[in-house]
Amino acid sequence: MTIYKIQGNIHDFSVLKPLEINNLLSPLLQQAAQISCECSSKSAPLFVTHRAGNYHLAKTAGSAGLHAQLCKHGALTAVRAASMGYASSALSNLNDEIVFSLDRPLKIGGENPSVVSSNVNFQGASKAYVRTVSSRMTLLGLLHVLWERARLHEHNPNNLLQQPIWPKLRAAAHDLRPKGRTDLAFGLSDIFLLPLHSQTANQQARNFAKLNGARNTGSMLLFVAQFSPKDIADLLNTSQNKYSMKSLLGVEITRYGNAPFLTNLASSFQNEINRSQNFGDPLIAIGIAKPDSKLPYAQISSMALMPVTGHHIPFDSSFEKDLADELINQKRHFLKPLRFDTKQDLQVHPDFILLDVPPIDIAIEVYGMNTPSYLARKAEKIDIYTAASTNIGYWDWNASQSPNLHAWLASKPLPR
Numbered sequence: 470m471t472i473y474k475i476q477g478n479i480h481d482f483s484v485l486k487p488l489e490i491n492n493l494l495s496p497l498l499q500q501a502a503q504i505s506c507e508c509s510s511k512s513a514p515l516f517v518t519h520r521a522g523n524y525h526l527a528k529t530a531g532s533a534g535l536h537a538q539l540c541k542h543g544a545l546t547a548v549r550a551a552s553m554g555y556a557s558s559a560l561s562n563l564n565d566e567i568v569f570s571l572d573r574p575l576k577i578g579g580e581n582p583s584v585v586s587s588n589v590n591f592q593g594a595s596k597a598y599v600r601t602v603s604s605r606m607t608l609l610g611l612l613h614v615l616w617e618r619a620r621l622h623e624h625n626p627n628n629l630l631q632q633p634i635w636p637k638l639r640a641a642a643h644d645l646r647p648k649g650r651t652d653l654a655f656g657l658s659d660i661f662l663l664p665l666h667s668q669t670a671n672q673q674a675r676n677f678a679k680l681n682g683a684r685n686t687g688s689m690l691l692f693v694a695q696f697s698p699k700d701i702a703d704l705l706n707t708s709q710n711k712y713s714m715k716s717l718l719g720v721e722i723t724r725y726g727n728a729p730f731l732t733n734l735a736s737s738f739q740n741e742i743n744r745s746q747n748f749g750d751p752l753i754a755i756g757i758a759k760p761d762s763k764l765p766y767a768q769i770s771s772m773a774l775m776p777v778t779g780h781h782i783p784f785d786s787s788f789e790k791d792l793a794d795e796l797i798n799q800k801r802h803f804l805k806p807l808r809f810d811t812k813q814d815l816q817v818h819p820d821f822i823l824l825d826v827p828p829i830d831i832a833i834e835v836y837g838m839n840t841p842s843y844l845a846r847k848a849e850k851i852d853i854y855t856a857a858s859t860n861i862g863y864w865d866w867n868a869s870q871s872p873n874l875h876a877w878l879a880s881k882p883l884p885r
């Protein structure tokens with residue numbers, strides 16, 4: 470969500486340095502320049518503003534609704550936040566920034582915040598349904614926010630610019646602000662460590678600078694990394710007294726012995742870990758680390774895991790992974806709507822959305838269980854999203870009865 474059209478030319482801000490952005494925008498201050506956000510098909514108008522020594526793009530009055538759900542220029546209405554499982558106190562939008570509250574402290578020595586649940590009514594096509602929302606976001610929810618802001622939940626076979634994923638995530642962390650943290654100049658990206666990768670030669674130096682900065686200001690760090698099945702086995706192996714993420718992040722993010730977060734990680738993500746160990750899928754980890762008083766060390770204090778396909782599409786079950794791989798194999802253009810902090814069967818969005826059957830989108834549902842309560846929740850979900858969009862088609866796979874996807878496709882092909 471960093472693609473802008475400025476005076477007829479497309480610019481991707483995720484690959485520009487702050488100085489390059491300033492040079493691009495400064496001549497356009499107070500000009501009636503043609504600038505639009507390309508986060509959605511609606512080309513929402515923007516203008517150039519100036520604050521704290523830097524030039525920024527800001528939305529014009531009345532245009533917030535034209536942006537994508539998690540575009541920083543958009544409007545995270547209470548209904549949009551609720552569809553992701555959040556009360557407005559967990560996720561909101563202010564002054565062309567997205568503001569979030571995590572369910573754990575990001576300041577060293579901070580108290581664990583209290584987490585409050587409340588109920589929200591969603592209007593379906595036939596009636597209203599109750600969904601529970603939370604006043605705080607989990608780490609996994611934050612990873613989903615980053616993934617969607619980076620548009621990594623979309624597969625577009627026609628997009629020949631197969632950009633590396635890590636610079637996109639770095640851009641996604643920009644202007645994503647932990648609530649109340651006005652000390653962070655560029656929001657979350659000030660304390661956000663990314664994996665070493667060939668596209669940013671100086672990532673190790675960046676990570677070291679962030680570790681040092683967080684240590685000096687009493688802040689915790691956030692990191693994202695990709696774990697192979699062997700990396701996960703190493704992390705969980707407590708007979709190894711010291712574990713370090715040096716090879717993944719270039720700095721000494723460590724755990725000693727049987728650190729408390731490990732028990733929680735192994736139980737909360739047991740299915741994901743087992744599947745990765747059995748089938749070799751990579752896991753994307755997001756974690757919090759506390760800088761040591763001694764450089765260059767920090768210790769992991771919590772972590773969450775997200776399974777992805779080889780094309781980095783997240784999935785919630787083996788059936789969903791089969792379907793995502795099949796859609797990629799068939800060169801289909803699709804979205805994987807993320808769950809954020811809604812429970813799997815309480816989501817209000819489809820499991821996938823096909824985008825290449827114009828003029829309508831096709832909602833795709835995968836039925837992995839056939840218990841009455843599960844099927845009732847799925848029916849509610851369809852009722853809710855068909856009420857929200859009058860222009861949507863529908864296809865499903867009853868995987869609990871017909872677990873072989875190819876056999877199912879032979880009798881019920883995907884819409885073309």
Ligand SMILES: [Zn+2]
Binds near residue numbers: 470508
């Ligand atoms: Zn936008």
